[in-house]
Each structure stands twice: as C-alpha cells, then as structure tokens.
Amino acid sequence: MKYYSTRDKNVSLSAAEAVKMGLSRDGGLLTPTRIPQIDRAFLERLIPMEYAQRAAKVMVLYLTDYSEEELLTFGRNAYGPAQFDDPIAAPVRKVEDGLYCLELWHGPTSAFKDMALQMLPQLLSAALRKTGEKRTACILAATSGDTGKAAMAGFADVPQTCIQVYYPKDGVSPVQERQMVTQEGENVDVRAVIGNFDDAQAGVKRIFSDEAVRAELDKRGYFLSSANSINWGRILPQVVYYISAYCDLVRDGALTMGDKVNFCVPTGNFGDILAAYYAKRMGLPVNRLICASNSNNVLTDFLRTGIYDRNRPFHTTISPSMDILISSNLERLLFDLSGENDAEIRMYMDALGSAGRYQVSDNIKAKLDDAFWGGCCSEEGTEETIRRYWQDYGYLIDPHTAVAAEVLAQYRVASGDETPAVVVSTASPYKFCGSVLTAIGETPCGDGLELLDQLHAVSGVPVPCRLAELKGKSRRFDKTVEKQAMEQAVLDFLK
Template identity: 40%
Template sequence: MLLVDSRNPQQTKSFTQALLEPSSPTGGLFSFQNVPNLDFQAYLHLDYTQLAQALFGVLSLDVAPAILQEALKRYEGFSDIAPLKHLSPTLYVQELLHGPTLAFKDMALQPFGILLSQLAQQRQEKYLILVATSGDTGPASLASFASLPNTYVICFYPASGTSLIQALQMQTMDAPNLKVFGIKGNFDDAQSTLKVLLKDTGFKAILQKQGFLLSVANSINIGRIVFQIIYHVWGYLELVRHHALHYGQPLNILVPSGNFGNALGAFYAKQMGLPIAKIGIVSNANNVLEEWIKTGVYDIRQRSLLKTYAPAMDILKSSNVERLLYALLGSQRTLECMQALEQEQIYTLQPQELQILQKHFESFSCDDESCLKSILETYQKYGYLVDPHTATALHAYQQLQTDLPCVVVSTASWSKFAQTTLLGLQGVASTDDRQALEILATQGITPPQRVKELLNRPKIHTEVLETASVASQIQVWLEKH
C-alpha cells in the first residue's frame, strides 16, 4: 500500500519510506489513501502478536515478516498487554499502561524502535530521530531506542510542563545514542520546533554532511499510528471472547485526547469495519477539539495554552486531526483548512462536513475540579485508581447518553502524577511528586517498583534551552557522535 500526502495525493511513499522519512515538502502528513473493510470475527482466535501480524498483512505494509516478528517481541517485556477492567455493567477500562514507561505510548513505540533500527541497518543508514513530548512520548521513545544501532534520538520537552516522574524518565536515561533537552515554553512550542526542523532544508543539509538522515518518533509518523489501531481491535475482540458483547454489537470508545493519534487509531479501526458507534474525544480545559467537533470551528486565535492536571492533553494544535480531515474530506479541503489554521489560526467546516465528522465522533471536556472529583469517585466506587488523563474520560462517561457498552482508554499509571492523585484522593496539596508518593505510601498506596527505582537514579540530561538554540545544540551533540 502506498501512503499519500494529506495535502497533495500525488506525493506518495511506501510505509517503510514514510516511517523512515515522514516529512513532506507540503507540510502534510503521510496517510492511508483507503483502508480495507474486514470481518474481524475471523481474528477472534489470534493472540496480540498474531493480530498485529495479520493487520500489517491486510494493510499491505512493506515490512519483512522477520523484522516485524522481531519488533513484536518487545511486547514480551510488558507486564500485561492492553487488558480490560470491568467496572460496571457497561463500563470497561482498557489499560495501555503496562509497558516499560507505564504509559500507552509504549504500545506503539516499543515495536516502532526495532522497526526503524532494523530498516536503517538494512539500508546502511544512520537516522537522527527527533521527539517532542508533552510528557509520555519522550520517555517511551527513549526507552525504545536506547542503544539501538543506527539510531540517535534527540528529545525535547517543556521544562516546566511535565510531572516529576515523566521528567526523571527522560533526564535519567543513560545510553550513548540519546540526548534530552528541556525547552523554555510549552508542548506546542516543542512540537512547532520539531516541525520547523523537519522543513528546514539547511538543517537537513548539515545533517547529511554529518552522515545522518532525519526522522521523528512523534505520532506525525504513520509508523506510530499503525500500532495504535491494533489495541482498539484487540479490546473489542476481547469483549467478544469474554461474552461481554456479541460480534457486530456496537460500542463506544472514550479517548483522553492530546495530539489525536490514539483517537485516530480508533477511527481507522472503525473505517476497517470494527463495530464502533462513536469515538468520544475528551479534552481538558484546552478544549479546542471539543469545540471543533461540536461546532465545526477550529479556532485558536484567542487561546493561550492552560496548564492542567492532565498535562499530556495540554495541546492546542492536534497534529493528527489533519489525517482525519484527509480521510473524511480529501486533500484539497485538508490543504485549505491547514493553511487557514497556519495563517489565520482558525478554520471552519461546512455544515455537511460537520455532519460527516459527527457521524464518527462526539466530544467532551473536563476541567481540573471535575478531574480531581473523577479520581476520587472512581476510587471510592470501584477501588480503582486512575491517572488524571483517564479520569477525564471517566468523567465524560457520566455524560454519555447511551446504553451501549463503553471502553475508556486508560493512558498512564497514576504513579506518574502523584501530586494530582494525592490532591484528588485526600485534598492534600504537596510540594512535589516525591513527597506525594511518600504520603500515599503511608495509606498503603504504593507505586510500581520501577517508579521507586527511578527516584534514586542520577540525572544525566539537565540542559534547558531557548527554542531558537535547539538546532545548533543538536549539531554540537552530533559532532561528538
């Protein structure tokens, strides 16, 4: 299958080409031109790895079976793979947090790193992989690529925009092919810096002189998105296998949304025939997506990014919305909308276009007060502790007006957000996550062992940069490698 540029379908790449070199001269994103319609009932007997192999096959992705098999072995290091917790008659939580960095990003990034490294070795090429993170993509990318041949990773994160545990997961990573920079600014600044570098021909030329090609690990890379389709399919099939629903019965999915990659995976699964009634997009106070899905207006003119208790969702420009626009409205309309957003910071869907969008999606938001309340109520009602992002989706579940089964996508361990967890459970404000973990431990609430170990590791990466100096500092680091 050839992937097409969302803004110019004449620009095409194979899957492996787009994975290695995801940038496009138009600024668009390589996307599926179409996806096959499947009867997923035929996959009920498959385990998770077999399901992944089957979906790569039906999508006709040009990855050698041996390389894919090697990449999928990474799931053997997970403590569990996308299990479902049944909380009430129609409510299920899909836990995507059992990988090495305790966040859903591991589900895609663990195999992704092996794929990219193996392909680079085949081609005898070296890749510089850029990562901009709001908190979870960075640690997951670093954990995936650590010490992998032919790959070098530069990760930048908002220096004051992540939790302590997220920051430590990046700052303490010790591998010769990894470098981490904090930046002064928010995630949108980090992501904008990444996109500027991808389009900077001068920067690419300098890298080429040093023997590097340029790639990214963010979900603007279609290689990430493919792995995010799989767990949505798996979740539905698991419910059928456990007789929670019969095949063909629709369900709703609620996704705490930031850059829209997780939700896009669910959308592609729906397009391929998975019986999803609606995909619920949940925002925090930065509720651009809620407004867009309800009104058709994507407007960031008067908005400034708000810091919330769900920091991975603190985003105003959700990159993967572009792929959705392409799938629903085509390349010309996508180009018009993206240019309007870049130039005027607003675009508006036509009424018929909004109807198409709302056929697949509904939207909700959750402010900080409701987030804390959701953490407490979930713990009191079910004895189940969730992170603040998952809490926003559980808050949205209370607003659903349907009796259909619902899967809430759980995106991270509560232990990565201990201050917010403590505040939600006990109304106690702490000075930092370390103190919050200590207080929670006195109540019998203890984090996973890997979090305890993380608190005692030395920091290796402590630099904080202005965004304008990121490119030059990358070059300085690469000269040493």
C-alpha cells in the first residue's frame, strides 16, 4: 500500500513514511492509493475478538509495512487496562430500541482522541525505525480541546520524540485546559494562542510548509510531524471503532449481519466522520452518515448546498471541540469523491485560502447527498438534549454527544428513516461539568475542578479517575503566543 497527496498524486510514500511525515510537503493530506475491501466473513471473524485484535486485523490492511503481530502488540499496549477503564475500550450502550451510543471516552484523557492517540506514538516510533530516521520527531499539534491532552499523554517521554501543542486561549473548558497545562513529561510543551482554533490550526499548517523553518530544524536534528487528524496514523485507528461497533451490535442481537446502520457523528475538523466514511467505503453496511455541527455550522451548509464558506461569524459554544470553521479532513473526502482528482482539489483549496470559499462540482454534490446528511444544533438545543437524556434515560452525556443526539432526532423527523442508529459519544460529561450541571437544572458551585465533585454528587456517575487526579496537580505551563509568532515559538522550544 502506497500513500499519495490529495494535491499531488505523484507523491508516493510507504505507510511508515506517511505516518512519519504527517502532512505532505505540498500542504496536501496523505491518503492511501486504494481502499481495502471487507466482507461478511471478515466481520464475522472479528465478532469474538477483543478490541486490540480487531484493530490489528483492520489496520494491517492499510499499514502493509507493519506486521499484524506488531500491530496487535501496539493495540494491547494502547487499549489495555492500564489505559482504558472499560475492558471493551469502545463499548456500545443501548439507549432505547434502535438507538445506541458508542462511548469513545474510556481512555486516559476521557475523550475519543485517545482511541487514536494511544496508538499513534507506537506507529510513529516504529516508523522511525523502519525508515532509519535518526532525527527527533517534533509533534506539532493544534487542539480545540481534546487532541492536545491526548497527544501529550501518548507522546510524553517517548524516545526520539517531543511534542508542542497550541490551544485557543479562553476557547477550551477549564478541565481541558487543566489537563494540558499539568501534563508531565520532559519532552512536552503547550501554549495558548491569542485567537481561536482556526488560528492555531492555520499556524501549524503554515509552519509545516515553511521551508526555512524545516531547514533550520533539520540542522538542529529535528523534523516536524503531526498528531492532528491530518496524519493518516490518526484517522486509521478511528476507522476501527466503527467496524468494531457494528460487530458488537451483531453480537448483541441488535442487528443481523448485513443489516445497515446509521452513524451520527459530532464533528468539527471532519476527521471522526471521515473515518466512518472510510469504513463504509471498505464495505461496512452503513446506510447514512449524519454530520452533526454546533452553531459553527459551516459543514451543515456545505452538505446542503455544496458551497464551503468560512466567511461567517465564529461562535464560542459549550461544545468547544467543534468550534471550527476550517474542516481540514474534508479535503480527503473531496479527493475520494472527485475520483482522486488532485488538480480539482488544489483548485478548491486555493480558493479556500484566497477567498475563504469554494463550490464543489455537481458530481461531488450528488455523491455527498447519497452518503451524508448534515444538521446543526443550537446552544439551547444542546442543553435541552442533555436534560432529556438524563431525565428520560438516566444517561449522562456531554455537550458534543448532545449535539449529535439532537441532530439525529432532526434527521429522523426530516427523513422518516428509522434505521438503527449509533450516536458517537466523544467525551465524558465530566470534561464539561459546568455546562452539564446547568443543563440538568443545577447551579454550578464554581467554575473549576470542584465541579467534578458536584456533578458526581448530583448524578452518582463515577468520576473518571484521571480527571479526579487533576485536583492535586500543579500547573506547569503558562505561556501565551500571538498567532503570527508561532514559528518563533517552535524554534524557541527546539533549541
């Protein structure tokens, strides 16, 4: 299996090279040259397996210069009891008949990013060995709240790596910020950007394409790689949990093998739902992918009109990991839907960079309509859904999960489609205690970690142990940076 760039099909890299680089030097996203196919027999073989085994079976189809045995070892390291508080790693919970939640927040940082970022450091370390790389990999990441902590937790003190994370100042929850600024490890650094997530993400992309910065870092013995979902090593582990969820639904009698299922995914950067799309392209029986946005509804408008337009107000919401107006992974989807037309993708991305908008072809729009449905949820709708799930089902969900649950309800009303559906639950409610308490009718007594105890007292739901441990940790990082000064901040870190 080779990997090429969405902006230049002449690029040809091995899987290890693609994981090591993270982002193509032309600014495009590295993408597999073909989508492996799975069938009913493949899925049936997965059903009795543990999650790590399922991960190895799926990932080896793409990572052909890794062995299944080493991927299984990586999987057991990533998803074992030392990291995950549920032996299933990504359990599917029944809400009611035909409605399920895929809980992706049982890892060390209580967010879905752990599903990939416990695996990526192992993939990258192996890639360094496989490619004979002697330099140190500097993982550069922008985060809207969860990626940063999950990436630092995964890469902390991993040999031949270091990691620097940028998050939007005042744009993440208090728990998310405390998780990042207390991170341990001699090779980690985190800074708040004066701006929003798009500013942080644009700065990281700019640094990746800056030849002068790359040349200087090379002299110092470093090269840049990514832990954001622009790295294929982030997307692939996420493909696994959609396939695993389907197997669990069949195992538990909720589906008969071959029955179709809908997935509703809360998304900002489009990586999580892109992984679901790849699972469908592989042959997983998926009917419709429902893309759920908050008030930053650029993806909803795009899916309905075929016009992507980031020229709009930016909203800071109670679902901050979705407060994004430039959805990077959409580029991979468009590359696939265009028939892998790199020239067409370059045209769209150039237009996005210069004018902030583009309109896809009628051919791509028709394919979007066939695979996706987009909807968005207001702040009031988010709070009402958290309250409704708690009152009606005794099930406590975070604001991002609530956005997806509400958009799924909208889809069912609009379409009449009652296909069994899975809401992708991306974070523990304890990462957003204040918003969840308010939604279920309580008055938060404070605005920091003391709310963990209050939410537990009200709900009886256990506090994830690593979040509870934050109360005893001191702040290690307190630096801020202007968005135009991020290049210098990288050079300062990598002296």
